[in-house]
Amino acid sequence: MSNNTKIKIEHISKKYDVENKALLFTKGNSAHDNFVGHETDFVLKDVNLEIKEGEFHIFLGASGCGKTTLLNIVAGFLNKTEGSVKLDDKEISGPGSERGVVFQNADSAIFPWLTVQKNVEYGLRMRGVKKEERKKIALDAIELVGLKGHEHKYPDELSGGMKQRVQIARSIAANPEVLIMDEPFGALDAQTRRTLQDELINIWKKTGKTILFVTHDIAEAVYLGENISIFSVAPDASIVDKITVPYKYPRDVNDQRVGEFIKYTTEQLENAIRASKAKHEGLQKAENEEEAVENEVAEANSVAV
Amino acid sequence: MSNNTKIKIEHISKKYDVENKALLFTKGNSAHDNFVGHETDFVLKDVNLEIKEGEFHIFLGASGCGKTTLLNIVAGFLNKTEGSVKLDDKEISGPGSERGVVFQNADSAIFPWLTVQKNVEYGLRMRGVKKEERKKIALDAIELVGLKGHEHKYPDELSGGMKQRVQIARSIAANPEVLIMDEPFGALDAQTRRTLQDELINIWKKTGKTILFVTHDIAEAVYLGENISIFSVAPDASIVDKITVPYKYPRDVNDQRVGEFIKYTTEQLENAIRASKAKHEGLQKAENEEEAVENEVAEANSVAV
């Protein structure tokens, strides 16, 4: 990890225009039932963060706190309401190939009409890289994610885990400076998830990319990240705490110390949630909230390995 | 719990006709990637079980072991390949209103074109119950699941948890003798899940129904069930172990003893998986499988509270 700042987030706030909150439910967004704000509230308010080059950075927070929102702003898919996001001192104004994105749902993100190899070559093709070179790079990336032998298969012949690997390889092959990943393993079963986590660490080590990784799984956060940004809850969510994980890779979640660090992180998250809830509803009510906070943490942790 | 046998499962085996295994993937069935069998194998083989009247019975097993398959046979949705399933000594030959079913995905199970109340009244309406009586029973059921005040809302105005409550109320109102539930809380967030688990226990206590409940979440199994049937893995999966949970309701998962019982159940599940794997691949390989087994258990437990 160098000391150059790669991404600089300053005073970011975000407000959605929502006509009808019921819409959110119909989109199957039941995890966000507990969004306490009104349509006109800020989801994110005054978020500040610096990420160094080559850093593996985690966003951790309860469901619905705005992690995806912030990520989408960094990726350039969403407009911020206030503030600035800079990549290498240049303001971000839209999507760009220097920021590769790995989406949660591989099914909707990869191109079903292209073979694995063509999917992986996609970014290179867009940039006009010659066929031979494209192939070489793609095959390397495919090998890196452990899909060797599946180059000529189509996505509908792959399992969920393999599709997610394709997505990662596709991002890697395009050689972005930053890799943005939104709960990339959230939809996978535990076994596949664990394998892919290890592979991701290897890839990061090999390529030295800056990684921005969203999860609401505390164990995953501790297992993967160098630094963890902890979010308070929406509305007016922001990054309220930053934890540095002091262990070397590969980490072992069954290790006593790591286990304790997970506990510590859990507490920090609890505090963050409690504090922001207290702020929302007035300090005197904070005590009563204790239980609710625990619930939220439990939920945040609900897909823990 | 009386001593009458309510459901009797004898020598049940099940084999699917699958033309193309790739189909399973395309259906988003990624959790079943690790199905080790061939299309022509038996998923279930020689399953035997007795469930007493009023019992709260849990099916626990790794993903893809055939829990849903067995449940669908009991519900009458699937034909068995071999064996017999009896309800009160009468062979089951199709769906019936004496067996209420609560599906995993409330969105696809409840009727979006009916209000909450009409959804709950549905079974009664099919049986020709008079309007006034229907309403009374439905309102009771709605109150029971904590949806009072939402009677006239349509499903698209409800959150995921509320929809699942509607489904439960709908089953209850139809007054079945057996309630069959397939991971009914699997798609809900942790907080909602916990609330609904408590409510389910209350409902069971109040109504004295026989409940057949599928989960792959060990803590949930221990928290809810009187008896737990443990499945080996497919192909040729069957119920290889039966555990009786010795604690009174309401149980406390944070209680030391309950925690230990969860550990015990975990071990039993591990053993079951290991043994069946060993059987599949020959005993000498069993050692190497150790890790894999752990993974499966981890997975089985991956949505634990």
Added chain:
Amino acid sequence: MKNITRKIIKSGIISWAVLFVIWGIVSLFYAESFFPSPVETFVGFKEIVLNGKLWEDISISVQRVLLGWSRALLIGIPVGLLIGRFRIVNWFIEPFINFFRFVPAIGFLTLFLMWFGVGEESKLILITYASIFPIIINTIAGVNTINPVKYQAAESLGANRFQSFITVTVPGAVPSILTGARLGLSTAIISIVGAEMLAANSGLGYLVYTSRLYYRTDWIFVGIVTLGVLGFFADKFLRFVAKKSLKHYGVTG
């Protein structure tokens, strides 16, 4: 400011204005009987509005379209539902549908006239014939999209085959039925010209088809514009009503 511009563009007024201008310019180069200008068309329009003929044509055609279309709905929806739900019905009826949907209604013109008479009947049958296919096909598609879990739920709540047909198949197919109804209406409107080639004395199709026999190209234009406008608004209306009243059936408009 930007918002108002947007609204104007969205409303389609600009498109129409541009079309009118093009129409006007093109018509400058041709005689009225060949390509009437907007003004000439308007004069012809005024003429049949004032003598009441256009109203009569509109009202009779609207009646025919609505009747023919209603019949198509009455037959097509149940047939589609049965085909979609019961494989045996599907196997038996689908071949006909996939055959006759390629046989144009005007191919039956003379036959219908002979078989069903010169009165309203043959015209209605022609409209019904033309508009029934999109209705049936969409209804079938709608039934196929119903999640089988809904049937399982209904049956384990005590519904028999018939009840589950009425309470699951029918409401579950509503959004697609509506699509079918909309397409069917547009086909019904389109087929009015064909229907009114058949021994008609009035109607918009009659106007369009027979105006040439009286050398009145401007009235052909009037007929065309009227059909387009009627269809446009009928469709908008149908969507609006459906969106309001069938929201919970999954109709999004």
Added chain:
Amino acid sequence: MKNITRKIIKSGIISWAVLFVIWGIVSLFYAESFFPSPVETFVGFKEIVLNGKLWEDISISVQRVLLGWSRALLIGIPVGLLIGRFRIVNWFIEPFINFFRFVPAIGFLTLFLMWFGVGEESKLILITYASIFPIIINTIAGVNTINPVKYQAAESLGANRFQSFITVTVPGAVPSILTGARLGLSTAIISIVGAEMLAANSGLGYLVYTSRLYYRTDWIFVGIVTLGVLGFFADKFLRFVAKKSLKHYGVTG
């Protein structure tokens, strides 16, 4: 045994057999010129098969349909893609589509003849006009079903607006485009009768439309059956080819 019965029912042979029997029985009660029997129809069929007329009619109509339909595809698909992808195009063009789709092609019969002459051109334009609407409308629908995540993915992999149009919009809309193409083909076949009312001397539409002028109801039947059969197999063929070659685009047939 049961399986064979099923296969037979599924193949539709029984349906056709039943239809033939009904046809035969009904025709017993009527004169040939009113309702020709299957045998009479077959005699008429033999007549125009032997003198080569039917082959000529088929080949010329098939050519017209294919040409008109290809043009509709060539224009309709890009227009639909652009409308679906770019809101400004949508606002500008959609009003026309929602207007003209209610204006029947035969309404333009005389106009097209006047404007485009007695040659092939006017017939092709009529077919293209009739079949372009389902193509455009389905293409638009197809574009709208594309998950926005795909565009985000393309853009963050370095694709510009144009590239993402070519590499995401186009392939993503393929299944709906195919549906549109199929519906368009059926409309093209249907409109052949209308097109061949326009100064034609041969073709299946001409056969159907003019046979009555020569009191050959049996030929009308031959024409109708030929159109139905052609359409039936063309559609089957199109589905088959698409299913084989466009499987990975999500075309399920």
Added chain:
Amino acid sequence: GNEGADTIEAGSKLKSDEETKVEIDPENFNIDDVGEFTIRVGVNSGDGNQYLKILDNHTGYLKDRGINLETTEFAAGINTIDAITTDQLDVGLFADYAGVNRIGNTLADTQLRAFATIRKSNAYNLYVNPDTIKEPKDLEGHTAISMAGVVFEYDYGKLFETYDIDKSKVELVNVSSTQEAIALAATNGADSYWVNDQIAPKFEEVGWKPLVNISDVDATMYTFLVANNSYLEEHKAEVAKFLKVSDEAFDYIDENLDEFAGWVQADIGLDKDLVIRGWKEATHNYTFPQDAYEDLLKVEDWCYKNGNFPTEYDFTDYINTDALALVSPDEVTWQAK
């Protein structure tokens, strides 16, 4: 009023009980004895029969005389005949060529009878584009406009015979209305068309010139009223009355042509001048002379030889002028050959 009611009763008795039917002949026939009745007539858009209806609408001319005229309008004349054979209409109109073909193609089961001719017309000229066609022979290698199944086929056939034109060298295009022919003339899409005097100015406007009259090619056109034989037998008196009253109505139109043309324009949009021209171009009274009869035989002969239908027949069997003879015995002058 009272009297009328009685006659209706008598009329219906006549219908239901054929045994009591009294033979009527010109001597004892009086149209005033025929009760009120309805007659269903098929008309071609823009044709003379349609005028009768327009007149009736404006003056009640037929209604006042006890005839309830119901007309159905057909864009294609051929459908009229279909409607008669299926008993949906009582009376229709066909031109010699169309009628001959119709009967020739459905010999076995036809009940159709020609019962009067309404019009003998020589008012058709072959209009040509003078730049391309100087004489009939020039049609070879050029495009001639026709209409499928319509008398123009015969007219062209006769033209080709008369001027020894190789018909395989003429490209025939079928249109479905004269409007289209005008458009083709205007755009140089074709070179000739049979034009009647009514619409001739439109062709002259675009520079076309008359070249040949149909009488020059021996194709004078007769138009006949047609009905089923059973109808003619059972409703002889009514048909006779219809013919008589129609004849009088035509005279009325002759006398009030200007006013009448105005009504036509208002009702169907056909230009008043065109109405007047069209009216004046033809005769308007019901007859059945020998030349009309012979015309039918001639056309039949030509059509059979041309291969329009499989067997030769004698049109004499398809004529029934009994009703016409009741009211206008002097006009029925044909004699079977």
